[in-house]
Amino acid sequence: MIKEWSKQLITLVLLAAVIAAIAIIATEKTLILGIFFPIIFVLIILYTVKDVQISLSVQSPQRLKVGEEAYFYVKIVSKGGFGLFNITLPTFSEMEIVEGTNVCLMFKSFREREKEVSFKIRTTRRGIFDLSNTEITYIPVIGIVKSEKITIQTSKTIEVVPAITMLKKSQFQFRSKVIKPRIAISRLGPPSNDFESIRDYIPGDPYKTINWKATARRNSQEKLLVNVYEREGMKTFIFILDRGSNMLSGSSSNNPLEYSIPLILSGAKYLTSKGSNVGFWETRTFSETKAPYIQPSSGADTYTKLRRILIRVEAVRNKNIKYKADKTLSHIIAETLPQVMLITSLNESNYGNISEFSSSLMASGARLTIMDILSEGISAKYRREDISGLFQRKIIKNTKSGIYKAFPSGCTIVQWEPVSENLGIAAARLAMLSGW
Numbered sequence: 001m002i003k004e005w006s007k008q009l010i011t012l013v014l015l016a017a018v019i020a021a022i023a024i025i026a027t028e029k030t031l032i033l034g035i036f037f038p039i040i041f042v043l044i045i046l047y048t049v050k051d052v053q054i055s056l057s058v059q060s061p062q063r064l065k066v067g068e069e070a071y072f073y074v075k076i077v078s079k080g081g082f083g084l085f086n087i088t089l090p091t092f093s094e095m096e097i098v099e100g101t102n103v104c105l106m107f108k109s110f111r112e113r114e115k116e117v118s119f120k121i122r123t124t125r126r127g128i129f130d131l132s133n134t135e136i137t138y139i140p141v142i143g144i145v146k147s148e149k150i151t152i153q154t155s156k157t158i159e160v161v162p163a164i165t166m167l168k169k170s171q172f173q174f175r176s177k178v179i180k181p182r183i184a185i186s187r188l189g190p191p192s193n194d195f196e197s198i199r200d201y202i203p204g205d206p207y208k209t210i211n212w213k214a215t216a217r218r219n220s221q222e223k224l225l226v227n228v229y230e231r232e233g234m235k236t237f238i239f240i241l242d243r244g245s246n247m248l249s250g251s252s253s254n255n256p257l258e259y260s261i262p263l264i265l266s267g268a269k270y271l272t273s274k275g276s277n278v279g280f281w282e283t284r285t286f287s288e289t290k291a292p293y294i295q296p297s298s299g300a301d302t303y304t305k306l307r308r309i310l311i312r313v314e315a316v317r318n319k320n321i322k323y324k325a326d327k328t329l330s331h332i333i334a335e336t337l338p339q340v341m342l343i344t345s346l347n348e349s350n351y352g353n354i355s356e357f358s359s360s361l362m363a364s365g366a367r368l369t370i371m372d373i374l375s376e377g378i379s380a381k382y383r384r385e386d387i388s389g390l391f392q393r394k395i396i397k398n399t400k401s402g403i404y405k406a407f408p409s410g411c412t413i414v415q416w417e418p419v420s421e422n423l424g425i426a427a428a429r430l431a432m433l434s435g436w
Contacts, residue, residue: 204328249375
C-alpha cells in the first residue's frame with residue numbers, strides 16, 4: 001500500500017517533469033526555473049521522512065532523602081528528520097518539580113541538533129523509583145507527512161531514603177514522670193562464648209549453634225539440639241510496625257506509615273550508637289506466609305538492613321492483618337525479655353485485635369510500649385478547619401482514653417500528633433517511657 005506522503009511525492013515529481021517538458025517545447029528558459037521548486041520540496045520530504053534518530057542521557061543522583069531537592073540534567077541529541085519535537089522528559093512518581101519543567105520543544109533542521117535541559121525536583125516519599133519513559137511527538141515541517149510518536153526507554157533507578165532526626169543523649173536529660181528501675185529494663189544481650197547448656201532447637205536459633213554430635217546421639221528422636229551460651233548485658237529493643245489500612249489515613253506521602261518510618265530509623269540509629277541490640281518485625285496479612293524481619297543485633301549493619309527494609313515497606317488496604325507473633329519473635333522475646341515498641345494508629349475498628357496482640361507479647365515477657373500516631377490531625381492538614389473542626393479533633397483525641405482501657409495494665413501508650421509535634425520531641429517522650 002502506498003503511503004499518503006508517497007502519493008504527494010509522486011505528484012511533485014510528475015509536476016516537475018510536466019514543467020520541464022513544457023519548457024523544452026516552448027523553448028522558454030524562464031519556465032525551467034519552475035522545475036526547482038518541486039525538486040526542493042521533494043528533497044525536503046525525503047529528508048523529513050528519513051528515519052528519526054533521537055537519544056538522551058540523564059544525569060541525576062542515585063540516592064536522595066525525603067524532602068531533598070536535586071537537579072536533573074538531560075542532554076538530547078537528534079539526527080534525521082526536519083520538524084518540531086515535543087519532548088516529555090523522564091520523571092518518577094512521588095516527586096514535585098520546583099524549578100523548570102520536564103516538557104520542552106526542540107526544532108530540528110537539516111543539521112544534527114543537541115539541546116541540554118535541566119529542572120529541579122523535590123522528593124516527597126521514600127521508596128525505590130524507576131524513571132518513566134521519555135515520550136516524544138515528532139511533528140514534520142511539511143504538513144503532508146503525518147506526526148510520529150516516539151518512546152525512549154529509561155533504565156535508571158533512584159533510591160529515596162527516609163529522612164531521620166539525629167537524636168542525642170542530651171535530648172533525654174529531663175525528669176521523667178515514670179519511675180525507672182535501678183537495673184536495665186532489658187538485661188539480656190547477645191550470646192557470649194561461654195557455654196551454658198544444651199536444649200532443643202527452636203525456630204529462630206542460628207544454625208551455627210546446632211550441636212551435631214549431641215543431635216547424632218539422639219537417634220530415637222528427630223529433633224535438633226543447640227548450644228546455649230551465656231548472654232552479655234546489652235539492652236534489647238524490638239520495633240514492630242503495623243501495616244494495616246489504619247496507617248494510610250491522609251495522603252500517599254503524609255500518613256501514619258510515613259511518619260512512623262523516620263521515627264523507627266531515628267530510634268534505631270540512636271540505640272545502635274549506644275551498643276544496644278535492635279530488632280524489627282512487621283505485621284503481615286493472612287495471605288502472607290512471612291514478612292521481612294531483623295533479629296536483634298547491634299552495629300551499623302543492623303541499621304543498614306533496617307533502612308533497606310523500611311524503604312520498601314507498604315501498608316495494605318482492605319486486607320485483614322494477622323496480629324500475632326511468629327515463632328521466631330516469640331522465642332526471642334522469651335529469651336531476651338526485650339523492650340518492644342509497637343508503632344500503630346489506634347481506632348475503633350482495630351484496637352480489639354491490637355489489644356489481644358499486646359497481651360500475647362507481654363505474656364511472652366516483653367515490656368511493651370505503644371506509639372499511637374493520631375491520624376485526625378494528618379487528615380485535617382489538607383482541608384481548611386473552622387472552630388467546630390478543631391473542637392471535634394479535641395473530642396476524638398480525648399475519646400482515645402476509653403480505647404486505652406482495653407489494653408493490659410502494664411502496657412505504656414504514647415500519643416503522637418505529627419502535625420503539631422516534631423519527631424525529636426516525640427522520640428524524647430518515647431525514650432523516657434521506654435527506657436532508652
